[in-house]
Amino acid sequence: MTRRETGVLAPDRRRALLEAAAAEFAEAGYERASLNRIIRGQGMSKSSFYHYFDSKEALFDAVIGDIGGSLVKALDLPEAAELASGDFWGRVEELTDRLALAGTEHPAFAALAKLFYLPDAPASLGETRGRIDAWIDRALEAGRAVGAVDDELPVSLQRHLVGAVLWAMDEWSIAHMDALGEDELRQVAVAQMEALRRLLAPGSAGEATGASQRDGSTM
Numbered sequence: 001m002t003r004r005e006t007g008v009l010a011p012d013r014r015r016a017l018l019e020a021a022a023a024e025f026a027e028a029g030y031e032r033a034s035l036n037r038i039i040r041g042q043g044m045s046k047s048s049f050y051h052y053f054d055s056k057e058a059l060f061d062a063v064i065g066d067i068g069g070s071l072v073k074a075l076d077l078p079e080a081a082e083l084a085s086g087d088f089w090g091r092v093e094e095l096t097d098r099l100a101l102a103g104t105e106h107p108a109f110a111a112l113a114k115l116f117y118l119p120d121a122p123a124s125l126g127e128t129r130g131r132i133d134a135w136i137d138r139a140l141e142a143g144r145a146v147g148a149v150d151d152e153l154p155v156s157l158q159r160h161l162v163g164a165v166l167w168a169m170d171e172w173s174i175a176h177m178d179a180l181g182e183d184e185l186r187q188v189a190v191a192q193m194e195a196l197r198r199l200l201a202p203g204s205a206g207e208a209t210g211a212s213q214r215d216g217s218t219m
Contacts, residue, residue: 009052014066017042019108022063026114030060030121057122060115064128067112074106075099080138088148089201092139093193100189103177113174116167136162143200150202158200165195 009017020041024033035056039049053059075098083091103110115121116129136159143149149158173180173188180188 013042014052017044018059018063018066019111021059022067022108022111022115025060025063025118026111029118030056035059057124060122061124063112064115064125067108068128070106071102071109071112074102074109080135081142083139084142084146088143088146089193089197092196093189096192097186097189100173100185100192101182103174104182104185110174110177113170117171117174133159133163140200147202149200161199162196165192165199169195 017038021033021038024038028034033056035049036046038059039046053062075095077095078091103113116125118125137155140149140155140158140162144151144155169188169192173185177185
């Protein structure tokens, strides 16, 4: 399916429309989201909307692209290779901490995060997740290059392990965000870092095995 934008909307109106759409998609899911409700809330007619977007899916893609781009800027996301300079784990910890708190600072970021876990999201969302996975691969390569990440396992397997931790903990955090305070969100970020270090840092697997044996437990 071709999803395209057909006109140029004024920046302020575009931002308001996309933030309203993000909230609607996050609340109702993609299929049940009401395009009529979104555009009525912005004082737009259907003919006006279709002057700028040719479909609901094009609007969804714009939400991911625009708000996702704003999140990247807010996080000051580095190029993955830059993590090889200085304290690798310290820089990763700062990034995960900022990411954990981003949704509390801007409601559109919280809504955006929920879109990644919609069971009925358009297939195009997979392209964005693929770019995230590619960034993680490059970050792992940077960590391996400076000895901060173990190099005995394939990068592709490490990325699956990282994804299992990050996506699962993010999904839980997003589902409970309304009930979590800032300190609790920081604790989740700390738990993510501890889990990643245990999975990836050199010697961590051996240390965990040794601790298990000393405790008389099994892996």
